[in-house]
Amino acid sequence: MTIPASSSPRIEVHEDDRALATAVAGELLSRLADAQAAGRVPQIALTGGSIAEVVHREIARLAPGSEVDWTRVVVWWGDERFVEPGSPDRNADQAREAFLSVIGVSDENVHEVPTTAECATVEEAAAAYAEALATAGAAELEVVMLGLGPDAHVASLFPGHPALDVRGATTVAVHDSPKPPPERVSLTFEALNRNRALWFLVSGEGKAEAVARALAGRTGAGGEAADVHDVPAVGVTGGEETIWFLDRASASRL
Numbered sequence: 724m725t726i727p728a729s730s731s732p733r734i735e736v737h738e739d740d741r742a743l744a745t746a747v748a749g750e751l752l753s754r755l756a757d758a759q760a761a762g763r764v765p766q767i768a769l770t771g772g773s774i775a776e777v778v779h780r781e782i783a784r785l786a787p788g789s790e791v792d793w794t795r796v797v798v799w800w801g802d803e804r805f806v807e808p809g810s811p812d813r814n815a816d817q818a819r820e821a822f823l824s825v826i827g828v829s830d831e832n833v834h835e836v837p838t839t840a841e842c843a844t845v846e847e848a849a850a851a852y853a854e855a856l857a858t859a860g861a862a863e864l865e866v867v868m869l870g871l872g873p874d875a876h877v878a879s880l881f882p883g884h885p886a887l888d889v890r891g892a893t894t895v896a897v898h899d900s901p902k903p904p905p906e907r908v909s910l911t912f913e914a915l916n917r918n919r920a921l922w923f924l925v926s927g928e929g930k931a932e933a934v935a936r937a938l939a940g941r942t943g944a945g946g947e948a949a950d951v952h953d954v955p956a957v958g959v960t961g962g963e964e965t966i967w968f969l970d971r972a973s974a975s976r977l
């Protein structure tokens with residue numbers, strides 16, 4: 724079901740998280756193939772969190788039937804937890820296991836935020852990631868995929884947190900994250916917004932209120948205009964398109 728939005732975001736409501744994942748995977752594979760056919764080497768930003776598991780497994784399942792040349796896709800993360808290598812909290816490890824290793828995306832095209840074994844501080848890790856983005860010329864991301872927290876956080880940009888106000892930088896070191904683990908590296912709003920396509924991937928009743936608040940801020944369809952400090956999700960938007968991939972439960976308050 725597609726709910727017509729009064730302004731730019733497209734809102735897709737799927738039966739459940741599996742149907743949502745199938746839609747996202749199909750859209751991603753088609754977008755990557757189109758970008759390559761147009762001569763681009765697409766760079767994408769993956770999300771972590773609960774939805775990543777099901778979406779990444781579905782991309783791996785559908786990838787063999789697609790036209791995508793995975794030697795010409797570059798992978799980043801919108802955020803990462805600053806933890807030791809092999810920690811179950813690593814967003815990158817989840818994506819490698821469910822998707823990147825299954826497809827065989829080569830390490831040279833996969834850019835992880837450094838771990839605590841590679842950098843002494845989260846500031847060093849953020850600086851190293853910013854340097855990697857600059858060196859790779861990742862000025863524009865083809866697709867940025869973002870989960871949404873129940874508090875409407877995106878990547879590791881949390882309500883009321885100083886990271887929301889960072890300007891003139893592509894990455895930020897996050898301390899005292901309200902969701903564990905406390906130290907993280909996040910792309911800033913500026914970096915997340917340098918995209919062709921921005922997709923929110925959201926499932927579950929626990930996210931329904933956050934979805935409603937974010938879309939009220941975005942579309943003006945109801946409620947007061949949301950402030951980015953309360954609802955960080957309103958700070959990101961798509962260059963060519965913004966799509967909200969929802970399941971019925973997360974869309975239940977729209």
Ligand SMILES: O=C1O[C@H](COP(=O)(O)O)[C@@H](O)[C@H](O)[C@H]1O
Nearest residue numbers: 770771772773774870871872878
């Ligand atoms: O910690 C994180 O949280 C968000 C949302 O995750 P969820 O488990 O509540 O679905 C995620 O988008 C982000 O990448 C992750 O690091």
